[in-house]
Amino acid sequence: MPSQHVLVLNCGSSSLKFAIIDANQGDEILSGLAERLGDESPLLKYKYNGTKQQLSLPAGSAHQVAILQLVTLIEQLSLTNQLVAVGHRVVHGGETFTRSVLVDEGVIAAIQATSTLAPLHNPANLIGIEVASKAFSDLPQIAVFDTAFHQTMPKTAYLYAAPYRLYREHGVRRYGFHGTSHYYVSEQGRQILGLTKENSRIICAHLGNGCSVTAVLNGQSVDTSMGMTPLEGLVMGTRSGDIDPGLIIFLSQQLGYSMAEVDTLLNKHSGLLGISELSNDCRSIEEAAANGDAQAQLALDIFCYRLAKYIASLVVPLGGLDALIFTGGIGENSDLIRANVLKQLQFLGLDCDSEKNTAARFGQAGVISSDTAKTVALVIPTNEEWVIATDAARLAQEV
CATH class of the missing domain: 3.30.420.40 (ATPase, nucleotide binding domain)
Structure with a gap:
């Protein structure tokens, strides 16, 4: 060819x-x-x-x-x-x-x-x-x-419980992001495991400086953690993820923050950086935690807990789970994060094979759950650029 x-x-x-x-x-x-x-x-x-x-x-x-x-x-x-x-x-x-x-x-x-x-x-x-x-x-x-893959979500997943006119008149709804990555790794995972597109239930965790999880049912996104903007959802490098909306009112009315300052606080000074007060780089935080930094350890614990809780919630729209896929800079390289999350999800039939988990780093794909696990956990390096390239080449041929 x-x-x-x-x-x-x-x-x-x-x-x-x-x-x-x-x-x-x-x-x-x-x-x-x-x-x-x-x-x-x-x-x-x-x-x-x-x-x-x-x-x-x-x-x-x-x-x-x-x-x-x-x-x-x-x-x-x-x-x-x-x-x-x-x-x-x-x-x-x-x-x-x-x-x-x-x-x-x-x-x-x-x-x-x-x-x-x-x-x-x-x-x-x-x-x-x-x-x-x-x-x-x-x-x-x-x-x-980025948002196209998530356009298969049902209204029950993408609408906020705000006045409906905000959606009708201004497009206020959940859109989701990292769509090319979730599409790519879910397809790769399905092929690796021999699952048919018509009968597959996969959760993808894209973990980097920006983080999101997506439920993929029979090849289609049915729910995801990011919302109208990439700020919603998981704890991220510098983004807060989910918060009480009342916090914004408190920051504005009680502490005198401008809206620009609130935006900067939640998007650039929160997440792993805000909790650790050290860095937004997971590698630096893991190193500090290993050396006894309690604040760094707290940041990792919160990151993993929120991630595990989100993954568990996404089993609901799938009605079960065939596979959990880790991808992105953190998802592909942090065996510590993966082991922590899988430990909290044992009730879903997931576990972690320590040797396999340690081997799956730095671009190495593979299954990281044990041979006896009821649900498979994998690491699959993402390749968003290849998705873009293949779509572009295909459409170019149609011109």
């Missing part, structure tokens, strides 16, 4: 993650990250043919400059003519998009209309689409949405 190379762009609020991927094999031809965009010393780091390089960008460079520098790099490496499409990760598709789409003016307008639901990400995603469309004017541009 001939190669189908796709340029994948993931524009964050102050970063640009990119890769050229063979959609057929999943091989990364080029990969990298432009970081600290808008700051005094932005950098573009990349890996090509096993060699890592980095380029300095002019002070204050934003996404446009980074993408143009990437275009120049791709041309210098003689990779341009091999591309069949550009795939764009778009964080929020609202209710408009239930699958990946070929970008046109209508799609751009719909993404713009949804930007109020993701003000830090959708505008950056649109910049990526605009600049790439000009730089690669002869290539199809494909938008792949």
Whole structure:
């Protein structure tokens, strides 16, 4: 089968993650990250043919400059003519998009209309689409949405118990995120275990600086932990996850916080960082806890307890559980977190094989539950970029 190379762009609020991927094999031809965009010393780091390089960008460079520098790099490496499409990760598709789409003016307008639901990400995603469309004017541009996979959730799962008019008039509802990751690992898990798509009950735990769990019934998302924004749900690196909404009122009325300060507090100063008062990096917190730091240990305990409680709750929409999958930076690499969570879920037929659990790290997939466990637990490295690449290549063929 001939190669189908796709340029994948993931524009964050102050970063640009990119890769050229063979959609057929999943091989990364080029990969990298432009970081600290808008700051005094932005950098573009990349890996090509096993060699890592980095380029300095002019002070204050934003996404446009980074993408143009990437275009120049791709041309210098003689990779341009091999591309069949550009795939764009778009964080929020609202209710408009239930699958990946070929970008046109209508799609751009719909993404713009949804930007109020993701003000830090959708505008950056649109910049990526605009600049790439000009730089690669002869290539199809494909938008792949974080929220699309969760559009199969029923109203009982996605509606808030707020006045219905807020949903009808303003789209206030739960949307869910990390959709490409949950889709990818649930499909991989189903194939590894030999489960049919028509008879599979899987829970996926995507654990990184952002964390979410999703219930996947017969290949479809039926509930997930993140909501209208990525703030809802689990304890995360710097995000609080679920809180009493009255806390926002208390912070505002009693402590004098502005809404901007509340937003910063809950999104950037909470979670593992807020509890540990040390770091948002799970590795640093685990190391501190091992050295006797009680605050770090408390952060890990709360993280694992909330995760286990959420996983247990998602068995309800599934009516049972065939497999639990861990993925993401923490999910793939922290055997300590996995063991702690599985210990709390033994009543679901889950357990942890210590030797298998220790072996499944640093990109190594595998079953981590014992041979006698009634429910299987696995580690599966996620590959959101390959999902984007395969969708982009498929849609490009239809143009």
